Amino acid sequence: MSEILNIKKLVIEGLTGEEWIPIVKGVDLTLNRGEVLGLIGESGAGKSTIGLASMGYTRQGCRIASASINFDGMELFGASESMLRKIRSTRIAYVAQSAAASFNPAHRLIKQYAEAPVQHGLMNFSQAAKNATEIYERLLMPDPEKIGYRYPHQVSGGQLQRAMVAMAMSCQPDLIIFDEPTTALDVTTQIEVLTAIKEVARQHNTAAIYITHDLAVVAQLADRIMVLRNGDLVEENDCRKMLAEPKEEYTQELLAVRNISKGKDLSTLKDDVILEVKNVTASYGGVVNVVEDIDLSIKKGRTIALVGESGSGKSTLARVITGLLPPIKGTIEYEGTSLAPALKNRDKESLRKMQMIYQMPDTALNPRQKVRKIIGRPLSFYFGLNHKAQEDKILELLDQIELPANYIDRYPPELSGGEKQRVCIARALAAKPDLIICDEVTSALDQLVAKEILKLLQNLQNKLNVSYLFITHDLATVKAISDEIVVMLQGRIVEHGTRDEILAPPHHEYTELLLSSVPEMDPDWLENLLVKRAANG
Amino acid sequence: MALLKLLKKSPISARIGMVIVLLNILAAIFVPVIAPYGETEIVSDVWMEMSEDHLLGTDHIGRDLYTRMLYGARNTISIAFLITILSFTVGSICGFFAATLGGWVDLALSRVVDIMMAFPTLIFALMVLSIVGTSPFALVIVIALLDSTRVYRLSRAVAMDIEVMEYVEAARLRGEKIWWLMRHEILPNSLPPLVAEFGLRFCFVFLFIASLSFLGLGIQPPAADWGGMVRENAGAITFGIFIPLWPAAAIATLTVGVNLIVDWFLHLSSGLED
Numbered sequence: 001m002s003e004i005l006n007i008k009k010l011v012i013e014g015l016t017g018e019e020w021i022p023i024v025k026g027v028d029l030t031l032n033r034g035e036v037l038g039l040i041g042e043s044g045a046g047k048s049t050i051g052l053a054s055m056g057y058t059r060q061g062c063r064i065a066s067a068s069i070n071f072d073g074m075e076l077f078g079a080s081e082s083m084l085r086k087i088r089s090t091r092i093a094y095v096a097q098s099a100a101a102s103f104n105p106a107h108r109l110i111k112q113y114a115e116a117p118v119q120h121g122l123m124n125f126s127q128a129a130k131n132a133t134e135i136y137e138r139l140l141m142p143d144p145e146k147i148g149y150r151y152p153h154q155v156s157g158g159q160l161q162r163a164m165v166a167m168a169m170s171c172q173p174d175l176i177i178f179d180e181p182t183t184a185l186d187v188t189t190q191i192e193v194l195t196a197i198k199e200v201a202r203q204h205n206t207a208a209i210y211i212t213h214d215l216a217v218v219a220q221l222a223d224r225i226m227v228l229r230n231g232d233l234v235e236e237n238d239c240r241k242m243l244a245e246p247k248e249e250y251t252q253e254l255l256a257v258r259n260i261s262k263g264k265d266l267s268t269l270k271d272d273v274i275l276e277v278k279n280v281t282a283s284y285g286g287v288v289n290v291v292e293d294i295d296l297s298i299k300k301g302r303t304i305a306l307v308g309e310s311g312s313g314k315s316t317l318a319r320v321i322t323g324l325l326p327p328i329k330g331t332i333e334y335e336g337t338s339l340a341p342a343l344k345n346r347d348k349e350s351l352r353k354m355q356m357i358y359q360m361p362d363t364a365l366n367p368r369q370k371v372r373k374i375i376g377r378p379l380s381f382y383f384g385l386n387h388k389a390q391e392d393k394i395l396e397l398l399d400q401i402e403l404p405a406n407y408i409d410r411y412p413p414e415l416s417g418g419e420k421q422r423v424c425i426a427r428a429l430a431a432k433p434d435l436i437i438c439d440e441v442t443s444a445l446d447q448l449v450a451k452e453i454l455k456l457l458q459n460l461q462n463k464l465n466v467s468y469l470f471i472t473h474d475l476a477t478v479k480a481i482s483d484e485i486v487v488m489l490q491g492r493i494v495e496h497g498t499r500d501e502i503l504a505p506p507h508h509e510y511t512e513l514l515l516s517s518v519p520e521m522d523p524d525w526l527e528n529l530l531v532k533r534a535a536n537g
Numbered sequence: 538m539a540l541l542k543l544l545k546k547s548p549i550s551a552r553i554g555m556v557i558v559l560l561n562i563l564a565a566i567f568v569p570v571i572a573p574y575g576e577t578e579i580v581s582d583v584w585m586e587m588s589e590d591h592l593l594g595t596d597h598i599g600r601d602l603y604t605r606m607l608y609g610a611r612n613t614i615s616i617a618f619l620i621t622i623l624s625f626t627v628g629s630i631c632g633f634f635a636a637t638l639g640g641w642v643d644l645a646l647s648r649v650v651d652i653m654m655a656f657p658t659l660i661f662a663l664m665v666l667s668i669v670g671t672s673p674f675a676l677v678i679v680i681a682l683l684d685s686t687r688v689y690r691l692s693r694a695v696a697m698d699i700e701v702m703e704y705v706e707a708a709r710l711r712g713e714k715i716w717w718l719m720r721h722e723i724l725p726n727s728l729p730p731l732v733a734e735f736g737l738r739f740c741f742v743f744l745f746i747a748s749l750s751f752l753g754l755g756i757q758p759p760a761a762d763w764g765g766m767v768r769e770n771a772g773a774i775t776f777g778i779f780i781p782l783w784p785a786a787a788i789a790t791l792t793v794g795v796n797l798i799v800d801w802f803l804h805l806s807s808g809l810e811d
Contacts, residue, residue, distance in 0.1 A: 322710055343709065351712040364703040368725035377721075381711060427707070 004174055004207045005031040005054055010067040012049050012058060012231075023062070024049055024231040033174065034205040038222030038239065040215055040254070042446035046231040047211045051177045054209060055092045056084050072174065089116040093168035097180040099160040103152040109163050110148030117170050128170065135166045138203070139196040158189030162196045169200055175207045182217060186309040186473060187517040194220055194519075194526060213447060215254055216519035219243055220526040227251050240523055253448060255521065272300040273335075274434050274467060275321070275354075280330030282320045290316045291491045294330070298435060303461065303468040305478040305499075307514065308488035314471045317488075318437050321469070322356060352382045355428035359440035361420035365412040371398075371423055372408045378430040397426040400463075401456065418449035425456065429464070437469045442477055454481055475518045479503065487511050547801060554797025561791055565611040572604040577759040584770075584778050593783050597770050602783060608761040609784060614791075616677060616756065617743040623681035624742070625735060628688025629727075633719045635689075636696035647693070650686045658683050659748065666754045676746075676755065684742060691734055695727040702726075729802075736799035740792045747788055763788050 012024040024046040031037050039047040053064055056076035069076040071092065076084065088094075096102040104112060114128035123131070129148065136144035139162045152160055161181055168176050178197065182190040198221055201208050212218050218225060218239075225242045227234040227250065235248045246252045277296040283289045291313040298304050306314050319325040321332055323343035331338045334353065340346045358364035365374055375394045379385045385393060395405050401422040412420055421441060428436050438457070442450035458481055461468065472478060478485060478499075485502040487495040487510065495508040502511060516529060547555075564571070573592075574580050578600060585595040593602040635643040653661070662679055669675045699705060705722050713722075747764025749755035756762040758769070763784040770781040 324706070324710070346712070348712050351710065354710075356707065356710055358703045358707070360703065364707060366702075366704040366722055366726065369721070373721075378711060381713070431711070 002033050003030060004033045004072055005029070006068075006070040007050075007054060008068040008070075010050065010053060010069070011065040012046070012053055012067075013063055013065045015061045015063075020063070020065070022065070022231065024053070027228070027231070027233050029054070029226070031175070031207050031209065033207055034201070035224065036201055036208045036210055036222045038218035038225040039209060039211045039228060040213065040218055040225055041228035041234075042213060042448065044230065045228040047213075047228055048179050049231075050228070051179055051209055051211045052094075054175070054177060055088055055094065057088070086120070089173070090120050090122070090171040091173050092175045092177065093171070093173040095161075095164050095168050095176060095178045095181050098184050099164040099181075100152070100157065100184075102164065103160065105152050108149050108151055109155070113148060113163070113167050113170050116167070120171065122171060131170065132166065135169050135200075136163075138199060139166055140192065141166075156189070157185055158192045161185060161189075161193045165193070165196055165200060169204070169206075172204065173206065175209070176201075178208060178210045180212050183212065183214070187475065187519075188309065188513055190217070190519070191517050191526070191529070195530060197221060198526065214519070215243075216521050216525075219521055219523050220519060227254070243521055243523065273297045274300050275335075275469075276333040277317075277321065278331050278333065280317075280320055280327045280332065282316060282325055282327040284316075284325070286328070289328070289491060291320065291488075294493060296486060296493070296496075298467050298469055299484075300434065300467055301461065301465040302483040303470055303481055304484040304486060305470045305472060305482035306486050306488060307472060307475065307478055309473060309514075311490075312488040313491040314473075314488055315439055316491075318356070318439055318469070318471055321437065322354060348382065352378075352431045353434045354437065355431050355433040355435070356437045356439065357421070357424050357428050357441050360444050361417060361424050362412075362444075364424050365420055365427075367412050369411070370408070371410050371412075371415075374412075374423060375426045375430050378427060382431050393430070397430055400429065400460065401426045416449075417445055418452060421445060421449075421453055422456065425453075425460070429460065429466075433466060435467045435469065437471070439471045440473070441470075443472070443474060450477075457481065475515060487514065543805075550797045551801035554794040554801070557790055557794030558798065561610050561614060561794070564607050565614050568607045568611050572607045574601045574604045576604065576608040576761055578604075584773055584776075584780055594778075594780055596766065596780060597773065602766075602780060605761040605766060606763075606783060606787060609763045609766055610787070612756055612760055613743065613746060613762045613764070616673065617739060617746055620677050620681045620684065620742045620746075621735060621739045623677065624684035624738065625688050625731070627681065628685035629692040629724075629731060630719075631685070632689045632692030632694075633696045633723055633727075634715075635693050636700050637715055637718055637723065643693075646689070650689050653683065653686045654690075658745070662745075662749065663752070663754060666749070671754050671757055673756065676749075680742060680745060680749075684738060684745075688731075688734065688738065692727060692731060695730050696723050699723050699726045733799050733803045736795050736802065740795050744788065744792065 007027070007029040010024055010027045010029070011022055013020040014023045027046075027050060029037070029050065039050060041047050049058070049062065052058060053067070054069065054071075056069060056079060058064055064077055067077045071087065074087070076087070103109070110129055110132050113132045114125050117123050117128045118125055132148050133144050136147055141147050141159060141162055147155065147159070155163065165181070181197070182193050185193060194217065197208070200206065201221070210218055210221050222239045224236070225239050226236045227248070229250055235242070235246065235251050237247075242251065243255070246255055275298040277294055280294045281289050281292050294317060306317065308314050316325065320327050323339070323341065323346055326341035332341070333339065334350055339350055372394060375397055376390050379390045379393050394408060398405055398407060403419060403422055407415070407419070412423070415423065442453055445453060454477065457468065460466065470478070470482060482499050484498050485496070486493055487502065487508065489510050495502060495511050503515070507515060519525060579598060580601050581591060581595045581599050583595065583597055583599050585591055587594050591601050591603065593606065596602050596605060631646050635646045662683055665679050666675065669679070700723065705718060708718055708722050746755050746762070747767070750762050750764030751768040753768070755764055758765060766784040767781045773780045
């Protein structure tokens with residue numbers, strides 16, 4: 001095999017204030033023709049920065065301080081702009097995380113496909129259009145003849161991401177850089193895109209760098225994996241070897257993330273129902289029902305997971321329960337008495353009993369309030385605690401969420417993502433709720449941090465006997481912490497039962513699809529799945 | 538002290554601005570002490586040259602211009618400041634209400650503001666002031682109300698952005714009343730753009746009073762104010778006497794000074810420094 005890319009001693013610096021601080025600290029990287037290299041790491045590990053640097057590019061505010069970037073015999077570091085322009089997209093292509101944000105909404109897909117090859121004088125438009133149809137077909141896009149003539153908003157997220165892969169292929173590059181191309185997608189769509197990428201890499205013998213934080217995803221595609229942390233290489237090995245026997249502790253931790261055990265005996269819990277959603281239908285503006293005929297009951301001290309893809313109505317249901325969106329039909333009962341449909345008509349006590357934790361801790365905390373005020377306000381608001389009692393209680397809560405006491409005087413921007421989420425948890429706990437609605441609370445966090453948050457929630461439940469309504473699209477999280485599972489599809493509940501019932505066959509058709517779409521840490525998983533699905537027709 | 542540290546890091550332009558504003562404020566406060574003559578006292582001949590007795594010469598009826606300048610600072614700045622405070626209080630409270638309540642409250646307030654903004658401000662002010670008279674009280678109320686429409690627009694837009702944040706939703710779910718939401722969640726987060734706007738609006742109000750005075754509907758003689766002083770002495774220009782340039786220069790200098798500070802503040806609050 002011949003070498004296509006060879007990066008030596010890559011140092012990239014980022015501008016912080018007036019200083020250049022190294023964010024990638026001397027990483028070496030080699031890639032052979034037709035090889036897929038996985039770059040793994042948490043946010044801030046420098047994966048994307050390295051990916052972009054391999055095309056000789058850095059984001060604004062960054063610079064390549066020193067390196068040798070040898071692409072097929074050419075030195076890219078310090079190369080002229082015109083030379084780089086020639087190489088980019090004809091020899092090296094880039095697929096970004098969010099296809100929706102990367103396509104120009106004003107032009108048809110095929111026009112954007114043809115832009116690079118026509119611009120670089122490789123072919124004329126009709127040739128490019130013909131090629132596009134071929135590639136669309138190979139990527140299993142529906143109606144490959146016509147789909148190119150649609151606008152980006154007229155195709156689904158998965159199709160758009162595949163159209164972007166097609167675009168990257170348009171000039172038959174030697175190297176494609178995939179930057180988290182499936183992170184924003186649902187599990188079922190993720191499969192389509194992964195299959196497409198794998199197909200393309202194999203058929204064209206294209207080398208690829210695949211950047212992701214999800215080991216299970218990269219395991220399906222990569223021949224070799226590099227684990228990065230804080231701009232340094234942690235471990236590099238053949239994909240199968242790495243998964244079988246990770247050497248470094250950090251890699252082992254990353255591998256172990258998906259295995260959190262529940263460790264709770266359900267039989268000791270009583271079956272006290274605290275919240276009952278009866279026959280609820282809701283819509284925005286009365287046009288289309290976003291959720292329909294929902295029946296749901298939440299028992300004390302249990303975690304009930306609400307699973308479904310984006311657009312299935314999970315978050316809307318949460319808004320109905322909290323009273324932000326009064327339902328058109330149906331009632332919500334709390335310990336036997338029905339709650340007012342609209343938030344403004346509910347009394348303080350019923351508000352107190354239900355608390356909420358959000359997906360984005362950045363926007364869930366007022367950046368101008370100190371932790372003291374954020375946690376203290378529910379205490380004074382609901383319980384009328386005086387200053388001293390409040391201060392003691394805040395310290396107690398900080399201790400419960402495992403943050404040091406001196407954090408009391410910090411502002412949210414001075415906290416990390418995981419710490420912010422902990423403060424959100426403390427704010428919810430301060431109200432002494434019976435039920436906490438967790439809306440995708442871990443999906444904005446890095447895997448290891450997310451694991452810690454889940455553990456904390458689990459411990460708190462064991463200690464305080466609080467119930468969780470856990471809204472998520474991440475089935476690994478569901479497996480880890482739920483007692484009961486509710487599966488939603490297009491605003492309706494399709495399956496409902498205890499964790500073991502739902503996770504053990506036989507499944508509802510849709511649950512089966514969801515469950516089987518979650519990537520596993522097995523390099524053969526995708527192949528096997530596709531074979532199985534093909535066999536089932 | 539955080540403030541002192543911040544001041545130490547301030548750029549030269551902001552420091553110049555601060556010196557200008559500070560001098561004006563000191564002058565406005567200590568006029569009775571530092572002014573050599575009385576505000577309306579006629580002390581000499583008309584349009585005298587600069588001399589030791591009259592630092593900036595005398596005006597069209599022989600009053601000491603330096604004294605008049607100092608009193609003018611007091612009158613103009615204090616009224617402009619009062620008007621800006623008032624217009625911000627009214628404008629931002631209405632704007633926050635419209636944003637947090639939404640619905641018909643927002644609709645009604647916004648349409649009223651649209652109607653008020655449809656008239657050219659100066660014409661509208663001239664019309665109202667000629668009806669209600671030119672007492673300082675009427676002046677303050679009329680200009681403040683006219684100006685609050687612009688503050689309303691800004692604060693409503695800023696509050697709308699903040700209103701959709703999850704921390705505001707969290708507070709709503711907690712059961713907080715609208716005043717608490719406005720005071721603790723929305724106000725602190727909308728402060729940077731509002732403070733910057735405060736500085737700018739102060740300048741506009743200040744210029745607006747000056748132009749009203751120039752037209753004879755602002756602060757009424759014999760009280761000294763800079764705009765009026767330009768008008769009263771405008772005739773001197775034809776004789777090559779640059780007396781009216783002094784108050785004009787004072788208006789310009791203070792406007793520039795305030796803007797220099799505002800620029801710095803905008804730069805700070807945009808987060809480009811950190």
